[in-house]
Amino acid sequence: MGNAKCDQPVGVFDSGVGGISVLKELYQVMPQEHYIYFGDSKNAPYGTRPVEEIRSLTIANVKFLLEQGVKGIVVACNTATAAAVRTLRGMYPDIPLVGIEPAVKPAALQAGHPTILVMATPMTISGDKYKTLMMRYEQKADIIGLPCPGLVEFVETGNTDGADLKVFLENLLAPYLREIDSIVLGCTHYPFVRRLIQEIAGERVRIFDGGNGTAREMRRRLKEAGLLSAHEGLGTVTFENSLASEEEIELSRTLFQKNLF
Numbered sequence: 001m002g003n004a005k006c007d008q009p010v011g012v013f014d015s016g017v018g019g020i021s022v023l024k025e026l027y028q029v030m031p032q033e034h035y036i037y038f039g040d041s042k043n044a045p046y047g048t049r050p051v052e053e054i055r056s057l058t059i060a061n062v063k064f065l066l067e068q069g070v071k072g073i074v075v076a077c078n079t080a081t082a083a084a085v086r087t088l089r090g091m092y093p094d095i096p097l098v099g100i101e102p103a104v105k106p107a108a109l110q111a112g113h114p115t116i117l118v119m120a121t122p123m124t125i126s127g128d129k130y131k132t133l134m135m136r137y138e139q140k141a142d143i144i145g146l147p148c149p150g151l152v153e154f155v156e157t158g159n160t161d162g163a164d165l166k167v168f169l170e171n172l173l174a175p176y177l178r179e180i181d182s183i184v185l186g187c188t189h190y191p192f193v194r195r196l197i198q199e200i201a202g203e204r205v206r207i208f209d210g211g212n213g214t215a216r217e218m219r220r221r222l223k224e225a226g227l228l229s230a231h232e233g234l235g236t237v238t239f240e241n242s243l244a245s246e247e248e249i250e251l252s253r254t255l256f257q258k259n260l261f
């Protein structure tokens with residue numbers, strides 16, 4: 001049986017609107033939960049900032065969500081996870097807190113020693129967490145890390161299929177297209193441009209992202225803590241953004257409704 005705490009919302013945050021791709025997965029996996037999504041678009045992108053700065057922005061986001069009374073938190077940002085998840089776990093050992101990391105594992109475990117391109121922010125690619133992940137799978141696959149500065153900004157302005165974005169992605173991906181079998185979307189903004197990436201890379205290339213795995217991990221953690229909602233019917237989704245404008249909330253709602261495949 002659920003208690004009052006079970007009815008509290010799940011908090012989800014990102015440097016901006018990208019984490020809405022993870023929120024969509026959470027809503028698929030746990031549609032009965034209530035959610036508060038916080039996008040720190042005022043400070044986006046995080047991925048080109050120094051690690052200390054990302055860490056303090058991340059801690060502030062978590063504090064904000066806890067003040068809203070959330071029962072658990074999803075760090076829906078690879079960059080913030082890389083920079084701060086260990087610190088956050090130390091600060092809040094009793095709160096279900098799940099981060100996201102590039103989905104290298106399912107991509108690397110495909111048959112035939114695949115060549116994988118991991119697209120992520122410069123901060124994620126240069127971080128220790130990513131290096132550890134690479135080392136774990138380097139026997140199974142050839143893994144190429146591709147920092148993609150500038151890509152987040154397209155999504156932040158609501159541009160997910162423009163001609164300028166297409167040129168940007170073509171230039172970015174061109175040097176790798178001959179050799180790769182798979183692409184890992186290692187930043188939560190990128191699933192919003194997945195269709196364009198697939199079009200450029202061709203149907204032969206498999207695309208992976210960590211959103212669904214993260215959502216299932218959150219369900220597991222909530223269940224373990226006895227915090228799954230017993231509420232029947234669909235939960236609510238509330239959007240908050242540090243830019244605090246109606247346009248930003250509207251963009252958040254549009255992205256939440258967007259079909260990503």
Ligand code: DGL
Pocket residue numbers: 014015016018019044045046047048076077078079080121124152186187188189
């Ligand atoms: N969406 C974030 C991620 O998953 C970061 C984007 C940014 O650079 O702010 O890495």
